[in-house]
Amino acid sequence: MTKIPQRTVERFFRYCQFLHTRLETGAEFVFSRELAAAVGVSPEQVRRDLMNFKLKGTPQRGYKLQEFLDELYAHLESSSLTKMVLVGVGNLGKAILSYFLKRRPNLSIVAAFDLDPEKTGRVYSGCHVHHSAQLEKIVNKEKAAVGIITVPAASAQEAADALVRAGVRGIVNFAPAQIKVPAGVFLEQLDITLSIEKAAYFARRIKLSKELK
């Protein structure tokens, strides 16, 4: 098991993303320079990455898309199923459940949790919603490795603590609150509102500076 740095992992997933998009359009081959342009990485970087793979390309046609993808996924060790759970079945939670339904065969959201009795017992996008009191038991039983947090800000740390106690090794936090997890748990924080506020701030500045000219 070689250790791949976080930035490389991210780049590899971006490659996968683009290759998937190309496959869907019916293409069979890709040139490294196309990949570089699409992903916003230098052609040299792509070539350096490719040196790690057992891939044969030709100058005429480039690389076979499917072989390229297989190599990437082999490096990302994602051939086995990773089970995930989702906490907080609001609009964003539902959007994520529906997105992951069948689209990612190796990533599966096996259970969702909510406090609202209107939601518990129901099924959204093929995923059962349980009461949050069941979280530790079910995460344990399912051996889920990742928890996705889509609860309001005030409940985010509590959700994270329960997930960590239940044994998840990775958390993706969408709640607009900074949460803390112990060492040994990977944390990714994705603040949608913050990103939109930031874009609004810079858009205003750009507009102002144009008007002042």
Added chain:
Amino acid sequence: MTKIPQRTVERFFRYCQFLHTRLETGAEFVFSRELAAAVGVSPEQVRRDLMNFKLKGTPQRGYKLQEFLDELYAHLESSSLTKMVLVGVGNLGKAILSYFLKRRPNLSIVAAFDLDPEKTGRVYSGCHVHHSAQLEKIVNKEKAAVGIITVPAASAQEAADALVRAGVRGIVNFAPAQIKVPAGVFLEQLDITLSIEKAAYFARRIKLSKELK
């Protein structure tokens, strides 16, 4: 108009976020060390940031939450309304529309666009959905400054191009595709799937390395 670096802007928005959460719990004061701990910033950094503000705190009670927020928003120049539009009324688009409804008085999604005739003409979370062919006309008329892209990957660049032609100065792209915008347009890319895949990757690695011990 002073130029605030992007990292500072982000930190200020995180401060706002935390102060809002505290206000909602009924608190009136905050200590700089609480803020530092909650936001994951050093107390020295918070104190340096505070030196820019006209704020009087006391060692006994800390800073007045509302005054602190007012100062932050003044620095972020966000007292005026920023109009935004959203392209792609799928599950994620609907989640964002419902989130912004009334919650952020200075950020308003004034129109949404979709190609689906089932959606055009309808209203979601108070926002009218227009056909995408109307995008440039409406963005222009409304003087919207920010475009939020929640279309599938294959349509993302097209949506971005239309938004740029219509005159937006900031784009937040949620489509799992790298898009390009000309200089002078702020671009924030937020790839939800990528973040979840990355967390799954690192969670698998952490699990494996524990099992091998």
